[in-house]
Amino acid sequence: MAAASTTAAPATCYDTPEGVDVRGRYDPAFASVLTRGALAFVAGLQREFRGAVRHAMEQRREAQRRYDAGEPPRFDPATRFVREGGWRCAPVPPAVADRTVEITGPAEPRKMVINALNSGAKVFMADFEDALSPTWENLMNGQVNLRDAVAGTITFRDAARGREYRLNDQTAKLFVRPRGWHLPEAHILIDGEPAIGCLVDFGLYFFHNHAAFRAGQGAGLGPFFYLPKMEHSREARIWNGVFERAEQTAGIERASIRATVLVETLPAVFQMDEILYELRDHSVGLNCGRWDYIFSYVKTFRAHPDRLLPDRALVGMGQHFMRSYSHLLIRTCHRRGVHAMGGMAAQIPIKDDAAANEAALELVRKDKLREVRAGHDGTWAAHPGLIPAIREVFEGHLGGRPNQIGDAPAGQEAATVTAEDLIQPPRGARTVDGLRLNARVGVQYLAAWLAGSGSVPLYNLMEDAATAEISRVQNWQWLRHGAALDAAGVEVRATPELLARVMEEEMARIQAEVGRERFRQGRYAEAGRIFSRQCTAPELDDFLTLDAYNLIVVHHPGGASPCKL
Numbered sequence: 262m263a264a265a266s267t268t269a270a271p272a273t274c275y276d277t278p279e280g281v282d283v284r285g286r287y288d289p290a291f292a293s294v295l296t297r298g299a300l301a302f303v304a305g306l307q308r309e310f311r312g313a314v315r316h317a318m319e320q321r322r323e324a325q326r327r328y329d330a331g332e333p334p335r336f337d338p339a340t341r342f343v344r345e346g347g348w349r350c351a352p353v354p355p356a357v358a359d360r361t362v363e364i365t366g367p368a369e370p371r372k373m374v375i376n377a378l379n380s381g382a383k384v385f386m387a388d389f390e391d392a393l394s395p396t397w398e399n400l401m402n403g404q405v406n407l408r409d410a411v412a413g414t415i416t417f418r419d420a421a422r423g424r425e426y427r428l429n430d431q432t433a434k435l436f437v438r439p440r441g442w443h444l445p446e447a448h449i450l451i452d453g454e455p456a457i458g459c460l461v462d463f464g465l466y467f468f469h470n471h472a473a474f475r476a477g478q479g480a481g482l483g484p485f486f487y488l489p490k491m492e493h494s495r496e497a498r499i500w501n502g503v504f505e506r507a508e509q510t511a512g513i514e515r516a517s518i519r520a521t522v523l524v525e526t527l528p529a530v531f532q533m534d535e536i537l538y539e540l541r542d543h544s545v546g547l548n549c550g551r552w553d554y555i556f557s558y559v560k561t562f563r564a565h566p567d568r569l570l571p572d573r574a575l576v577g578m579g580q581h582f583m584r585s586y587s588h589l590l591i592r593t594c595h596r597r598g599v600h601a602m603g604g605m606a607a608q609i610p611i612k613d614d615a616a617a618n619e620a621a622l623e624l625v626r627k628d629k630l631r632e633v634r635a636g637h638d639g640t641w642a643a644h645p646g647l648i649p650a651i652r653e654v655f656e657g658h659l660g661g662r663p664n665q666i667g668d669a670p671a672g673q674e675a676a677t678v679t680a681e682d683l684i685q686p687p688r689g690a691r692t693v694d695g696l697r698l699n700a701r702v703g704v705q706y707l708a709a710w711l712a713g714s715g716s717v718p719l720y721n722l723m724e725d726a727a728t729a730e731i732s733r734v735q736n737w738q739w740l741r742h743g744a745a746l747d748a749a750g751v752e753v754r755a756t757p758e759l760l761a762r763v764m765e766e767e768m769a770r771i772q773a774e775v776g777r778e779r780f781r782q783g784r785y786a787e788a789g790r791i792f793s794r795q796c797t798a799p800e801l802d803d804f805l806t807l808d809a810y811n812l813i814v815v816h817h818p819g820g821a822s823p824c825k826l
């Protein structure tokens with residue numbers, strides 16, 4: 262037997278519990294969050310809840326079969342007692358009573374996390390979802406960033422600009438958004454199956470941060486979360502179970518964890534009371550996730566030619582179905598004593614054109630004024646440069662109060678919102694220019710996502726997975742139903758041949774805009790092929806990011822398993 266070495270060799274693989282295999286690249290920083298204890302916690306969650314998640318995903322498919330057959334989403338007669346009951350959610354945690362402006366952004370890069378926490382917003386929603394491309398590097402760096410942020414030790418040095426980043430004395434409160442239920446985490450296998458992505462995001466973050474968060478940011482409560490893309494209250498029930506299990510494991514009081522659910526699918530708007538009811542001890546409100554909501558409208562009505570959307574740029578909060586959704590959400594939240602959060606205006610600051618910048622800011626102001634007047638308690642900002650204007654609108658309206666949860670409803674409109682209002686088709690023109698813009702934006706977003714960036718500025722707007730999805734499914738819908746499109750006064754049909762021509766021209770335009778070299782080195786050609794295939798697929802892919810996920814999975818033999826051989 263060889264003599265044992267006196268100096269221990271540095272670890273090069275993860276220390277994993279029974280049944281867990283980590284296939285992502287080894288990195289000592291990642292190993293500091295992928296500890297044996299944390300992985301055992303994630304595995305425990307997966308083992309307890311995987312059956313319920315599988316069932317919920319099957320129920321989504323079953324519901325879609327009904328929508329395809331002509332039955333629209335509706336309020337469930339079986340849960341009328343929940344909608345009509347006089348129950349309320351747990352009181353709002355004092356630490357987050359004021360959520361007038363929430364900045365959002367990906368959990369990686371590190372500099373952005375520091376900027377968001379220092380931005381002057383009340384809350385920072387750190388995103389593992391729409392704004393983050395779920396590469397192994399992004400996810401694990403994101404966990405490291407958040408751990409250091411909660412500890413208050415996060416710093417960053419931008420060597421090229423000679424700039425140091427560190428936290429201010431006053432920072433935003435942290436909410437974390439894990440991925441949706443549908444996304445796997447292929448770099449971590451549990452009992453031979455890919456882990457459920459959101460349980461990895463939630464589990465690692467909760468395990469490492471619950472104590473520091475409650476002692477610091479949460480004033481005894483927390484951690485706080487945003488929960489995306491749910492379609493039914495049974496999915497909220499699973500989250501509630503996950504929270505209870507986490508609280509028990511950590512030995513902290515029940516109802517410590519709090520979460521805001523994004524109402525961003527059409528089926529979920531008919532389930533808002535039921536979702537809040539399932540999470541009533543863990544809830545801190547609902548949010549109007551407008552971009553995924555529009556995406557979901559197309560998905561839900563994919564089989565119905567009488568539900569075609571107009572050009573993407575025309576589907577705003579002014580459309581009747583969107584206004585109805587926002588009013589009903591506000592009324593529902595306030596009846597139950599929690600925040601009704603507004604959504605994201607897509608405009609971002611425009612650096613090189615003062616007039617265009619002022620026009621963009623004015624659109625953001627108008628959007629926020631509509632929200633606060635309707636009764637929203639707070640809203641989202643995509644960029645730190647928007648925060649002063651948004652604060653001014655919200656704080657001006659609220660006059661020093663942290664929220665308007667207890668106010669009388671702003672109008673009668675919400676009291677009379679019907680199922681018909683919620684699904685009324687949006688109005689406006691459908692054009693070949695709209696088809697083109699969808700292609701140009703969809704391809705550039707997908708190229709960025711494949712290269713690791715999940716939120717990008719394109720044509721002076723913020724684009725993320727939710728906005729890009731609208732571009733994809735709208736083109737698919739128009740082609741699927743041979744929509745009549747306006748081309749400078751001439752009507753043309755949306756066909757695969759038209760899309761092929763448009764794609765060729767738009768790919769050339771993208772190359773001209775980004776430059777030949779960047780185009781060649783980027784993943785534009787690959788993104789173009791994927792986007793064309795998705796727009797012409799006989800069956801609509803459920804998610805752009807699910808279809809493309811395999812292209813960003815990188816398995817490393819130096820992960821955990823070889824060390825166990």
Ligand SMILES: CC(=O)SCCNC(=O)CCNC(=O)[C@H](O)C(C)(C)COP(=O)(O)OP(=O)(O)OC[C@H]1O[C@@H](n2cnc3c(N)ncnc32)[C@H](O)[C@@H]1OP(=O)(O)O
Nearest residue numbers: 365366373376377391392552605643644716717718723727
């Ligand atoms: C549909 C939904 O789900 S919406 C929610 C999900 N989407 C998002 O969260 C999008 C968030 N926003 C962003 O990612 C960015 O603002 C983008 C990609 C749109 C634009 O980013 P950039 O091109 O870097 O903007 P820009 O160059 O103007 O940035 C200026 C500074 O602001 C910082 N910044 C910009 N946006 C943010 C943000 N959301 N959070 C923190 N810092 C930010 C940049 O880091 C940069 O900092 P620096 O001066 O220290 O270098």
Ligand SMILES: O=CC(=O)O
Nearest residue numbers: 550551552553727
């Ligand atoms: O997540 C937010 C949305 O609009 O989608």
Ligand SMILES: [Mg+2]
Nearest residue numbers: 391550553727
């Ligand atoms: Mg969304």
